[in-house]
Amino acid sequence: MAVRIFTLERRKMTIQTFEKEALKKKAVLFRKEILQVTNAAGSGHPGGSLSAVEILIALYDYKMNHKPDDPQWEDRDRLIISKGHVTPVTYVTLANYGYFPKEELKGFRKFDSILQGHVHRKVPGVEFNTGSLGHGLSVVNGIALGAKLQKKSFRSYCVMGDGEIQEGSVWEAAMSAAHFKLDNVCAIVDYNKVQENGPTNEIKNLEPLAEKWRSFGWHAIEVIGHNFDQLIAALDQIDTIKDKPCVIIAHTIKGKGISFMEGERGWHGKAPNDEQLAEALKELE
Amino acid sequence: MSEKMVPTRDGFGKELVEIGKANEKVLVVSADLEDATRAEYFKNEFPQRFFSVGIAEQDMVGTAAGLSLQGFVPFVNSFAVFMTNRAYDMIRIDVCYNDCNVKIICSHAGVTVGPDGATAQCLEDFALMRVLPNLKVVCPVDELEARKATQVFAKEIGPMYMRTSRCAFPVLTKPEDPFVIGKANIMREGKDATIIACGVHVSEGLKAADILAQEGVEVRVVNMHTIKPIDEEMIISCAKETGAIITAEEHQKHGGLGSAVAEVVVKQCPVPMEMVAVDDSFGRSGSPEELLKAYHLKDVDIVESIKKAIKRKTLQSV
Numbered sequence: 001m002a003v004r005i006f007t008l009e010r011r012k013m014t015i016q017t018f019e020k021e022a023l024k025k026k027a028v029l030f031r032k033e034i035l036q037v038t039n040a041a042g043s044g045h046p047g048g049s050l051s052a053v054e055i056l057i058a059l060y061d062y063k064m065n066h067k068p069d070d071p072q073w074e075d076r077d078r079l080i081i082s083k084g085h086v087t088p089v090t091y092v093t094l095a096n097y098g099y100f101p102k103e104e105l106k107g108f109r110k111f112d113s114i115l116q117g118h119v120h121r122k123v124p125g126v127e128f129n130t131g132s133l134g135h136g137l138s139v140v141n142g143i144a145l146g147a148k149l150q151k152k153s154f155r156s157y158c159v160m161g162d163g164e165i166q167e168g169s170v171w172e173a174a175m176s177a178a179h180f181k182l183d184n185v186c187a188i189v190d191y192n193k194v195q196e197n198g199p200t201n202e203i204k205n206l207e208p209l210a211e212k213w214r215s216f217g218w219h220a221i222e223v224i225g226h227n228f229d230q231l232i233a234a235l236d237q238i239d240t241i242k243d244k245p246c247v248i249i250a251h252t253i254k255g256k257g258i259s260f261m262e263g264e265r266g267w268h269g270k271a272p273n274d275e276q277l278a279e280a281l282k283e284l285e
Numbered sequence: 286m287s288e289k290m291v292p293t294r295d296g297f298g299k300e301l302v303e304i305g306k307a308n309e310k311v312l313v314v315s316a317d318l319e320d321a322t323r324a325e326y327f328k329n330e331f332p333q334r335f336f337s338v339g340i341a342e343q344d345m346v347g348t349a350a351g352l353s354l355q356g357f358v359p360f361v362n363s364f365a366v367f368m369t370n371r372a373y374d375m376i377r378i379d380v381c382y383n384d385c386n387v388k389i390i391c392s393h394a395g396v397t398v399g400p401d402g403a404t405a406q407c408l409e410d411f412a413l414m415r416v417l418p419n420l421k422v423v424c425p426v427d428e429l430e431a432r433k434a435t436q437v438f439a440k441e442i443g444p445m446y447m448r449t450s451r452c453a454f455p456v457l458t459k460p461e462d463p464f465v466i467g468k469a470n471i472m473r474e475g476k477d478a479t480i481i482a483c484g485v486h487v488s489e490g491l492k493a494a495d496i497l498a499q500e501g502v503e504v505r506v507v508n509m510h511t512i513k514p515i516d517e518e519m520i521i522s523c524a525k526e527t528g529a530i531i532t533a534e535e536h537q538k539h540g541g542l543g544s545a546v547a548e549v550v551v552k553q554c555p556v557p558m559e560m561v562a563v564d565d566s567f568g569r570s571g572s573p574e575e576l577l578k579a580y581h582l583k584d585v586d587i588v589e590s591i592k593k594a595i596k597r598k599t600l601q602s603v
Binding site for chain 2: 121127128129130131132134135137138139140141142143144145146147149150168169172173175176179180
């Protein structure tokens with residue numbers, strides 16, 4: 001990848017020369033690689049990875065200030081993947097933005113690889129080990145509180161699953177972020193409507209979801225999470241919100257892009273076999 | 286006995302204020318029990334570095350982990366039951382697995398919590414905490430040692446857990462006595478058996494040693510203030526030099542100090558061992574003294590255990 005620094009300057013340039021087609025192409029590439037790495041590993045979580053592709057591209061390509069060559073850069077925006085099982089999309093994204101050689105992806109979930117089954121800080125670009133749901137938002141609040149004390153202007157993002165927010169700890173953290181007026185916190189809910197054992201709103205209804213967040217003191221924005229225009233508009237909007245945290249509720253499709261995976265809970269935590277991979281890759285052509 | 290009596294939580298609270306004056310990185314994250322844990326002293330002195338997340342222990346621990354990522358040294362505090370039981374997954378993942386520099390301070394452990402009864406009396410914190418990788422587990426014997434432990438917590442990097450007391454414990458140490466995590470201190474010499482104890486049981490052990498001295502039995506008493514990493518060297522030398530070990534603690538007999546010592550004894554230096562601890566039951570209301578008696582955690586109970594262990598020692602050597 002030619003451009004390896006994503007800063008404010010770069011973002012201004014991107015806004016001017018923003019090409020949706022390039023982002024869409026990237027999304028197709030990421031989807032292929034998500035399927036390839038899970039197929040090679042023989043296990044993993046493709047469903048919730050495929051639903052979060054555009055969210056991560058919008059963050060890494062457009063919104064976040066970050067330097068892949070300097071993952072510990074102190075002014076970088078922070079991102080915690082609270083739905084820690086979506087390592088396929090996380091690692092594919094980080095590799096494509098230059099955090100580590102793409103060659104490493106072959107080791108995904110293997111014994112001698114840094115690419116653990118759930119996100120781990122050993123991987124350049126990963127801020128926090130997760131994998132147990134409902135942890136990320138409190139940690140993001142802590143980082144954001146620390147940033148305020150240090151008068152630092154970076155933002156802290158938390159990507160969460162929809163099933164994940166059934167965890168009570170999420171709402172403890174939601175109350176805290178509003179109480180401490182953490183306008184440097186942005187949560188993004190990958191609302192793909194399906195969790196391990198079935199449709200999210202049958203297992204335990206989240207609705208009315210945006211109202212829930214608003215009643216907790218958050219600024220909530222609903223978007224189609226596969227639409228770059230909407231994602232980018234929402235990410236622009238959060239800059240204008242003062243004294244309260246923001247949540248982007250991204251309506252997505254679990255297994256997005258692959259006809260036999262879309263909306264199917266079976267693909268939450270199962271890798272495609274060789275035949276299924278070939279079929280899926282053909283669909284993405 | 287005429288020792289000065291002070292709760293170890295007071296030692297933590299006072300020392301944290303002193304540390305806060307010199308170290309601006311030190312913060313407190315609280316879950317509405319700072320009055321009881323004495324973190325309130327810090328809050329009164331440094332309100333801008335004190336954060337209450339309300340009654341939300343999971344959020345408290347996660348928030349502290351986030352603050353530590355920004356280079357702060359957050360102290361979280363609560364009753365031991367709420368911290369170690371309610372927020373266990375956050376301690377495990379956010380603090381220990383992520384190796385975050387979070388300091389966990391818990392008061393109200395053991396039956397000496399007294400009248401509040403079982404839900405407030407933590408009898409399993411050592412067991413829960415010592416199985417977590419990266420975490421150091423400390424139980425200061427008195428107020429002075431709690432102050433020294435608080436200093437070490439603020440200075441050394443890494444996850445650490447401290448159990449403090451609600452009840453006043455006798456002050457047994459002197460300001461010049463060393464406190465090093467993982468290095469136990471001998472409080473009284475003896476050759477016939479060793480009491481390895483922590484917290485208030487060091488003073489119960491000393492009383493037991495006094496009783497036995499009148500019968501001509503010389504018992505060594507060790508203050509094992511660090512449950513993890515346990516001082517193996519001390520345990521081995523006590524086993525070799527005295528031939529019998531009795532542990533004493535206000536914790537379940539499963540998984541606590543007794544188990545930690547037994548793990549070393551069994552492997553390195555098998556000698557007769559007895560454990561004075563809570564026998565697989567919950568606590569109840571009462572005064573600390575009444576409860577120590579009811580749960581067989583008094584000096585006289587230690588004396589009985591020592592006699593049993595010494596008898597087994599004699600049998601083995603025949």
